[in-house]
């Protein structure tokens with residue numbers, strides 16, 4: 369007699385659930401936001417939708433003269449802005465937060481169009497968190513000395529801020545909100561592949577009637593960023609991006625009396641002990657590495673599994689990975705969207721090839737991918753040696769490298785055996801173990817039984833080659849003030 373299956377296998381098929389874009393009005397061409405108005409750029413470059421390779425708009429790129437003009441506008445705006453009663457300054461920051469909320473749907477769609485991330489993430493994570501950062505720092509504006517142990521505080525002055533392409537609006541919010549609340553004026557350079565939401569934020573600054581020159585937004589490439597860093601009239605640089613560029617910036621600012629914060633790359637360990645709730649851990653592993661296609665500085669890209677449960681976790685993870693929906697970022701069912709650019713896709717492919725060449729075992733989810741655009745399906749490597757490039761270098765894509773450990777001490781040693789130290793995850797049922805491991809990890813953020821949780825009240829930043837300085841929370845005020 370054959371056994372009757374207790375449960376019929378369910379084959380779910382989702383109907384497409386595309387987010388409408390007909391209400392989005394992008395201009396054909398955007399210029400530079402300088403001194404409260406639009407300054408014509410000398411050159412323009414298209415910004416491209418990575419899911420279709422279609423151009424979205426022409427973007428003005430700032431040259432040296434434009435960087436000069438933006439810094440001069442920020443300098444001219446500084447005396448009045450810093451002299452404004454702190455409560456009034458806070459109201460402007462608050463108003464920006466409200467306007468982000470009002471334009472949330474538009475911002476989410478444009479973020480997904482320009483960057484390739486799933487609409488579910490831009491709608492539920494990027495945009496609400498960006499608004500939350502402005503709300504949070506609006507509240508600090510008139511309480512700065514309370515946040516800084518009662519000391520007398522003054523703004524740094526004119527701050528140059530350079531942000532990457534993985535969280536364009538959110539990174540702009542992380543940088544601008546504390547800077548403005550502390551009385552600084554700012555020049556922000558968005559990444560060349562994702563300038564659009566920063567330019568919409570410029571419109572929001574206008575709507576909020578922010579005084580001219582307080583915020584200046586100048587898209588461009590690395591040369592624009594380098595010109596901003598080297599500008600002699602800048603009082604502080606805040607940078608998020610690759611460790612290589614971070615090192616160049618540190619060298620370029622050496623010997624100058626300016627503030628510097630660097631939020632750089634990572635190769636974060638996600639550690640699963642055998643007493644963890646494994647199904648919950650698998651969800652956390654998926655969120656840790658496939659959120660935003662793995663284009664996340666704190667992605668849990670090194671998965672450390674206790675040997676006794678390693679096989680079981682890998683099988684559960686592999687099964688779960690097969691359920692991820694890869695494709696149109698604007699479809700509300702999509703879990704993994706497009707890779708941000710052709711260059712980033714090449715980098716991911718090169719590192720994945722290196723992983724195979726070095727002897728690791730690769731499993732890549734077989735899924736239908738759109739014909740155009742840049743895509744990389746979720747990928748899992750086992751049999752990874754700690755010296756393999758895929759265990760050492762930041763891949764910045766949907767690729768997880770699995771390694772095993774036997775004891776708690778070995779887990780800590782392996783997790784800390786990295787040039788980076790941005791974040792980590794610890795999955796265990798024992799609170800005492802979670803605390804002991806967290807204390808021993810050289811990582812700026814340690815999540816317990818969760819991953820990739822962000823909140824404006826909690827500081828974020830790295831150890832070692834992941835950079836220095838903190839963004840978020842009261843600690844995030846410190847880089848934007850001089851204390852006496």
Ligand code: NDP
Pocket residue numbers: 530531532533534557558559560561588589590591592593594595597608609610611613614616617631632633634664665712715762763764
């Ligand atoms: P970059 O570090 O080159 O880019 C980050 C920002 O810095 C961008 O706005 C970029 O402009 C700007 N920039 C580039 N060169 C200079 C310079 N010399 N001086 C000042 N600013 C500069 O990162 P990539 O975009 O090239 O990505 C490369 C790798 O970096 C990724 O594969 C990933 O591993 C890592 N990365 C890490 C991030 C993180 O959050 N930790 C974020 C992004 C990347 P432009 O966009 O025009 O190049």
